Amino acid sequence: MRRLLESTRNTSIDTTTSTIGVLQSGTITDVNVDVEISHIWTEDLDVQLSKGITSAWLFRDQCSADDDVNATFDDSGSPLICGGVPSISGTVIPEEPLAAFNGGDAAGIWTLSVTDDAAIISGTLNSWCVTIEYEVL
Numbered sequence: 001m002r003r004l005l006e007s008t009r010n011t012s013i014d015t016t017t018s019t020i021g022v023l024q025s026g027t028i029t030d031v032n033v034d035v036e037i038s039h040i041w042t043e044d045l046d047v048q049l050s051k052g053i054t055s056a057w058l059f060r061d062q063c064s065a066d067d068d069v070n071a072t073f074d075d076s077g078s079p080l081i082c083g084g085v086p087s088i089s090g091t092v093i094p095e096e097p098l099a100a101f102n103g104g105d106a107a108g109i110w111t112l113s114v115t116d117d118a119a120i121i122s123g124t125l126n127s128w129c130v131t132i133e134y135e136v137l
Helices: none
Strands: 002-008 015-022 027-038 045-051 054-060 069-078 088-092 108-116 124-135
Touching: 015 124, 027 045, 027 108, 045 069, 108 124
Parallel strands: 069 088
Antiparallel strands: 002 124, 015 108, 027 069, 027 124, 045 054, 045 108
C-alpha cells in the first residue's frame, strides 16, 4: 500500500522545521521525499528528514550559488547534478539513504528540517511531502 502525505508551509529560512503526523501503522518498505524550496544560494542549505531517532540528510551545502530546489529524493534516483533551473531537480539520490527508515513503523511524527548556514539570504520552504510504502501490521 502507498500513502502520500503532504504539508505546505511558507516559512522564512534560518532554521525551519515542518512536521507531518502519520496515524496509520505499518512496517516501512520505502520512503521518498518531495521538497520545493525557493532560495538563491542552495549551497547554504542543509535539509534533513527525521522520525524519532532515525534521520537522513537529503542534501547539505550543494550547488554553489545556484537557485532553488524542486526535487524528489529517492534511493533509486539519479546522482544529484547541479546547474539546472532549479539547481536541484528531478528524482535524485539523497546524501544519506532513506532506507534508514525501512523496517520502522510508518506511524508518528515526520520532520523536515531546513537550515540556512549563512542566514544572510532568506528563502522559503514552499512545500514538502513524504511518500511511505508500508506493509500493514
